[in-house]
Amino acid sequence: DAKTTQPNSMESNEEEPVHLPCNHSTISGTDYIHWYRQLPSQGPEYVIHGLTSNVNNRMASLAIAEDRKSSTLILHRATLRDAAVYYCILRDPTGANNLFFGTGTRLTVIP
Amino acid sequence: DSGVTQTPKHLITATGQRVTLRCSPRSGDLSVYWYQQSLDQGLQFLIHYYNGEERAKGNILERFSAQQFPDLHSELNLSSLELGDSALYFCASSKQPNGRETQYFGPGTRLLVL
Numbered sequence: 001d002a003k004t005t006q007p008n009s010m011e012s013n014e015e016e017p018v019h020l021p022c023n024h025s026t027i028s029g030t031d032y033i034h035w036y037r038q039l040p041s042q043g044p045e046y047v048i049h050g051l052t053s054n055v056n057n058r059m060a061s062l063a064i065a066e067d068r069k070s071s072t073l074i075l076h077r078a079t080l081r082d083a084a085v086y087y088c089i090l091r092d093p094t095g096a097n098n099l100f101f102g103t104g105t106r107l108t109v110i111p
Numbered sequence: 112d113s114g115v116t117q118t119p120k121h122l123i124t125a126t127g128q129r130v131t132l133r134c135s136p137r138s139g140d141l142s143v144y145w146y147q148q149s150l151d152q153g154l155q156f157l158i159h160y161y162n163g164e165e166r167a168k169g170n171i172l173e174r175f176s177a178q179q180f181p182d183l184h185s186e187l188n189l190s191s192l193e194l195g196d197s198a199l200y201f202c203a204s205s206k207q208p209n210g211r212e213t214q215y216f217g218p219g220t221r222l223l224v225l
């Protein structure tokens with residue numbers, strides 16, 4: 001799987017929007033961009049995924065650059081429950097389904 | 112609640128011992144994956160089973176083995192345990208074994224080897 005680069009940590013104030021960046025300059029044309037997060041003392045959970053177009057769901061939005069070499073996960077109003085490690089993962093839809101977790105971004109939400 | 116269950120939640124054992132971790136996938140999911148999360152290595156893929164057959168292996172030690180039973184639950188066996196095997200072990204499940212599928216993770220088993 002192609003590699004991704006994320007900042008080690010970020011902070012946000014509660015109720016403020018958060019933009020979590022991910023660089024993936026070696027992404028292939030068929031790779032999907034997936035985001036998972038891991039809340040403290042829990043297993044990872046799926047957040048959102050996309051291919052080319054921006055995507056929205058009840059948890060977050062995903063903004064994908066036109067050249068697909070980077071993407072941004074957007075939490076519109078951070079809550080204390082959003083404090084977690086966020087992982088950006090590239091997935092080949094025809095390849096093996098195991099997930100490669102990098103180091104992720106640890107998001108701290110300040111009340 | 113992801114629908115994936117793992118037992119036990121916690122396990123404390125001694126070096127040299129053998130333990131078995133159990134995972135029940137979500138209803139209808141045929142794939143089960145095992146991951147290890149340690150402080151120094153992060154989350155690492157160990158092994159993937161689909162409908163009873165091994166599909167992929169990751170960084171799984173020879174002392175570790177797994178299987179998936181006809182009822183689709185899976186067990187991860189860890190033997191000749193060492194201090195470095197202390198970690199969180201997660202299982203995840205999905206319907207199909209391809210890269211389109213979302214994986215749903217269980218709450219994990221925390222293993223402490225003393």
